Amino acid sequence: MSSEIISQTMRTDRLPHIWCPGCGHGILMRAIAVAIEDLKLDKDKVCIVSGIGCSSRASGYMDFNTLHTTHGRALAFATGVKFANPDLHVIVVTGDGDASAIGGNHLIHACRRNIDITTIVFNNNIYGMTGGQFSPTTPKGDRGTTAPFGNIDKAFDICSLAKGAGATYVARSTAYHANKMIEYIKTGINHKGFSLIEGISSCPTYYGRKNKKGGAVDLLNHLKDTFVDIKVKDKLSPEKLENKMFMGEFHHSVEPEYTAEYDKIIELFSTGGEE
């Protein structure tokens, strides 16, 4: 037997999943499952769309309508699903490379449209599936198999990117802060508009090893020590903020949602017949 949550939301015959020992993705996938279960969504009305990469294998394990698509394009597929059937709760699971490199254009435009899709980015700062190449979120100076001398690219802040592009709910948590992750996903699903929740994951196999940051436990402890809630930022001294990164809810606003706006056009202009 597996836990109630897991047997309710996962295709347990597909488990164990393919992720490496200690991979943070499993923790983040559970957070999505718990959020859906807590919200008591109708399982038949939940659609999980993913792209390609380690993160994107999540869709196959989750017992909903699942669409595992092409690299970078999950949001474009999801836009089709949601726009064609706005009754569905559409949740996109994507990775840092999938969302912000090959799929960067779709990400900013999905944000801009404010279509009611909840996007969960499993950010492990590396291309795991292809063996550890640096990604758009690999910190400057860190190593990957294609950055053997240290990465000179500046890293994307996916949350700032999403906020700047027009997403109306933006939050970040980590695989260590799993309860916060669950809370933000629930808020995101309930939010009428485009929501993005970045979950900082951990990749012991490639990122941790390549950058000498230790194994699964060390990486989780690193998340615990590094990430500070944005709410307490102003209360901490500059010394305490040294080398810290921020998590929490960065943006939450109410703006017209895409499918609802289009429904208004149909209501105003549909004639029932051609012309």
Added chain:
Amino acid sequence: MKKELRLSGSGGQGLILAGIILAEAAINQGLNAIQSQSYGPEARGGASKAEVIIGDEEIFFPKVRKPNILLALSQKAFDQYIHDLDSKSIIVVDESIQTNDKIEVDMIYKLPILKTASEKIGKSMVANIVALGVLTQLIPELEKQSVLDAILQRVPQGTESLNTTAFEEGIQLIKL
């Protein structure tokens, strides 16, 4: 019966719309018609041509090769398309265009199409509709009323009387 027409000028003069109206008038009368165009990448100002073929049988090849009638509203268009004509062709040009006396065609009509639109009617954009009045006179197979009906179908709402006047003025420009 098969009649090939080429309506040429510069982009933005509404010649494609004029071509569509002629073709539509023809099919409303039960004839066959096809309309095609070629254009450059510019939205406005480049050379533009619209072609119409009207016939009572099926029309296969859609492009005009030897126009029965060439309408040219710009010098560039006139110079470019004059070579495709033969002794049976009819040319309709705006009076502002320099024509060569040696051209061997059936007839050249040099008419104040642009001036009629801009001065007499006061809207230079209706030059295409003035031209349609002229062309209707030169195509006996087309009924005046069916061309006018097609014009009124295609022009923006509220401009019906303006365009009707332009069409009538075009008819007046040519006395056969």
Added chain:
Amino acid sequence: MKKNIKLLQGNEACVHGAIYAGMNFFAGYPITPSTEIAEVSSELLPKNKGKFIQMEDEIAGMATTIGAAVAGAKAMTATSGPGFSLKQENIGYACITEIPCVIVNVQRHGPSTGLPTSPGQGDYMQAKWGTHGDHPVIALSPTTVREVFELTVKAFNFSEKYRTPVILLMDEVVGHLREKIEIPEAGELEIVPRKLPKVAPSEYKAYEFTEDLVPPMANFGTGYRYNITGLVHDETGFPTNSTKEAAKLLDRLMAKINNNLDDILIYEEGFAQEAETLFIAFGGIVRSVKEAVATLREQGYNVGYFAPKTVWPFPEQRMQEISKNKKNIFVAEMNLGQMIEPVKLAVEDKNIVKGVNKANGEIISPEEIIESFMEVVKCPVK
């Protein structure tokens, strides 16, 4: 009843045909010379309670079309050469996941940006081989505005019937041509609905081996929670690394089309069986060929034509049958020689097959076709 006769542009007729076939979703990105299809869709779809979305790029246009089809829509996208190249990966996705949708490619001159406003037929091979891997392709190519309407309806029907993306391979000649069309009455043309599952969700296998090799498709949100993936999958829809399953899947994908060629292959011919010389063309060039054939026959030459409307799969068997007594076969296309390849494959004596090619952005004229014929028969026009 008053006949609904209109002057319509090919691109406009495509949208009217699509709506007639039940299209209720369009996603795309503007590109010349297909743009009118997006423009007319953006107006007619909401009027008909359908949906139109302009995406951020061509790739997204294809992805969103597939996503909508998964959610139950009859979805279409339209593009031209460069955009068709960009869509290829997701077209392959729709092939292996068996998602019905229609992709219109109004071909223009190429490669690359080429002559954007001028016609070409250089995407014939790309329609078949554009995406990586082996997969079946149905591509239809209309010649007249009426045919644009009818073949758009057929494209939707084939996509639903065989659960496959269908390509409507138009060209600028037909896309921008305005012509008289009698719009079919409702019910006049057959409309094929999606084959939905009849079993309970617990019994449903998304990629089951049915007798007709086309598994019923459950729309997302209807109680059948299943998995769709571009990875090789077994009958349940879940990924597998089994070489046996991979072979089984690809064989089925090919067979579901190849077993139904009688239904899928559409072509037009004139004097094709008896003629000494045969002209072959598709799309806009068929118009030139038909005029050339009419002119040559008036002059006493025994010529005919064969015009595939289903350009993929190529009607190989019919080509073979009519090629037996031929002295010459001319393949006229606005490219440097693409459809000539499957023609040669079908014809026993390859030496009689000659190309009439033009790839300068201009339509091949009937005179040019007649000229090629005269060069070969070495006989002046009477």
Added chain:
Amino acid sequence: MDKKLVIKPEWCKGCGICVAFCPKKVLGLENGKIAILDGDSCIKCGQCELRCPDYAIYLKEV
């Protein structure tokens, strides 16, 4: 309602996260798989279930 710690060793990949984050040192690895070493000390805090990436340990309501 009481809770009981349940393990599912066949899903365990032996990453050691649950062992490290258990505040009462209840857990350990045996042959690379999750094992309950000292069940009596368990305070049912659920840290192991929250953090296990492989769903190989959970609290069951009994």
